[in-house]
Amino acid sequence: MSNSHAVAFYITVSIIAFATSKIVISVLLYRRWKRKRKVYADSIKGGKMVMFRSPMMQSVTPESFLKKTMKLSNNDIIGSGGGTVYKLTVNDSTAFAVKRLYRGTVDRDRGFERELEAMGDLKHRNIVNLHGYYTAPNYNLLIYELMPNGSLDTILHGRSMDKKHLDWPSRYKIAVGAARGISYLHHDCIPHIIHRDIKSSNILLDQNMEARVSDFGLATLMEPDKTHVSTIVAGTFGYLPPEYFDTGRATAKGDVYSFGVVLLELLTGKKPSDEAFLEEGTKLVTWVKTVVEDKREVLVLDSSLDSCPNDEISSVFNIALMCLEPEPSKRPTMAEVVKMLEQTKIQINCRGEDC
Numbered sequence: 001m002s003n004s005h006a007v008a009f010y011i012t013v014s015i016i017a018f019a020t021s022k023i024v025i026s027v028l029l030y031r032r033w034k035r036k037r038k039v040y041a042d043s044i045k046g047g048k049m050v051m052f053r054s055p056m057m058q059s060v061t062p063e064s065f066l067k068k069t070m071k072l073s074n075n076d077i078i079g080s081g082g083g084t085v086y087k088l089t090v091n092d093s094t095a096f097a098v099k100r101l102y103r104g105t106v107d108r109d110r111g112f113e114r115e116l117e118a119m120g121d122l123k124h125r126n127i128v129n130l131h132g133y134y135t136a137p138n139y140n141l142l143i144y145e146l147m148p149n150g151s152l153d154t155i156l157h158g159r160s161m162d163k164k165h166l167d168w169p170s171r172y173k174i175a176v177g178a179a180r181g182i183s184y185l186h187h188d189c190i191p192h193i194i195h196r197d198i199k200s201s202n203i204l205l206d207q208n209m210e211a212r213v214s215d216f217g218l219a220t221l222m223e224p225d226k227t228h229v230s231t232i233v234a235g236t237f238g239y240l241p242p243e244y245f246d247t248g249r250a251t252a253k254g255d256v257y258s259f260g261v262v263l264l265e266l267l268t269g270k271k272p273s274d275e276a277f278l279e280e281g282t283k284l285v286t287w288v289k290t291v292v293e294d295k296r297e298v299l300v301l302d303s304s305l306d307s308c309p310n311d312e313i314s315s316v317f318n319i320a321l322m323c324l325e326p327e328p329s330k331r332p333t334m335a336e337v338v339k340m341l342e343q344t345k346i347q348i349n350c351r352g353e354d355c
């Protein structure tokens with residue numbers, strides 16, 4: 001064989017090998033994808049039910065699950081916001097939180113399904129598990145793991161019967177857990193995910209009062225080479241970073257700002273949308289910053305934290321203020337926030353103090 005024939009032969013073999021390996025990988029990925037999902041087409045309502053396979057879902061068939069959702073009533077409601085959230089009990093040991101959302105335009109719904117597929121693959125101890133979803137012509141259902149301790153918002157600011165006293169160690173644990181969950185979305189998921197609606201009602205608490213980030217209704221998957229997406233301004237008043245209003249750009253640093261507001265809630269016990277702020281034409285962040293400028297931080301702290309370790313609290317206070325820098329590039333990343341929060345505990349324990 002001449003040299004040029006040999007080169008042509010090797011190139012052809014390489015191309016065939018490359019193409020075959022791509023096909024094999026695609027088939028394997030598709031089979032894995034199918035194995036991970038039970039899909040059920042509902043011929044009565046014209047809907048589609050997708051259940052992600054997990055130990056919790058093993059005892060349930062999509063048909064029986066769907067039947068149970070039809071029987072949900074107002075007595076089963078456990079929360080409401082963008083949608084209505086119900087507790088759905090399957091048996092003595094298994095219950096789910098089912099969120100019902102009324103449908104929008106076809107385009108938005110396709111995006112909804114695409115993003116849900118991605119959310120089904122998220123696995124982190126500080127992210128609420130999505131077990132499946134149902135899309136029908138008039139509404140969508142999201143099937144989440146049930147969080148027995150509800151939301152941070154209810155515990156901090158709810159009706160007196162729903163409120164719980166949160167001591168400093170519990171607040172610190174919630175702050176670190178939520179930060180780890182958001183950091184996972186920003187740094188460890190491929191594609192990266194911007195949540196866009198970080199707030200205390202989207203931080204839920206499991207049976208061990210461990211924080212779990214939830215509600216990916218506005219979440220945006222980032223293409224690998226992008227740092228922002230342009231959007232209409234969405235999210236929740238009191239948590240939105242100032243640059244959203246100027247640029248309409250959603251970035252990971254926007255989530256960092258919203259997380260800073262959650263830290264202020266944990267420190268002050270105040271709700272960002274508190275009517276007292278609205279009446280005075282201010283907001284939680286502006287109020288706290290004014291007081292800090294006057295070196296009167298102690299005045300904004302939740303009074304129930306009076307006897308807790310000052311060093312630790314003021315360190316978390318400083319982290320909150322870094323997250324709330326008006327200029328996004330001056331804010332830390334979520335990975336840095338996690339590190340700083342973890343360091344707070346280590347440094348203080350090293351000095352022999354603990355609350």
Ligand SMILES: Nc1ncnc2c1ncn2[C@@H]1O[C@H](COP(=O)(O)OP(=O)(O)OP(=O)(O)O)[C@@H](O)[C@H]1O
Binds near residue numbers: 144
């Ligand atoms: N998995 C869950 N387990 C237990 N309770 C939940 C769960 N998901 C939601 N909830 C409860 O339902 C409430 C409403 O949730 P939802 O995500 O619909 O609205 P929101 O976050 O308050 O508002 P919005 O959707 O407008 O951002 C939550 O604040 C929480 O109390």
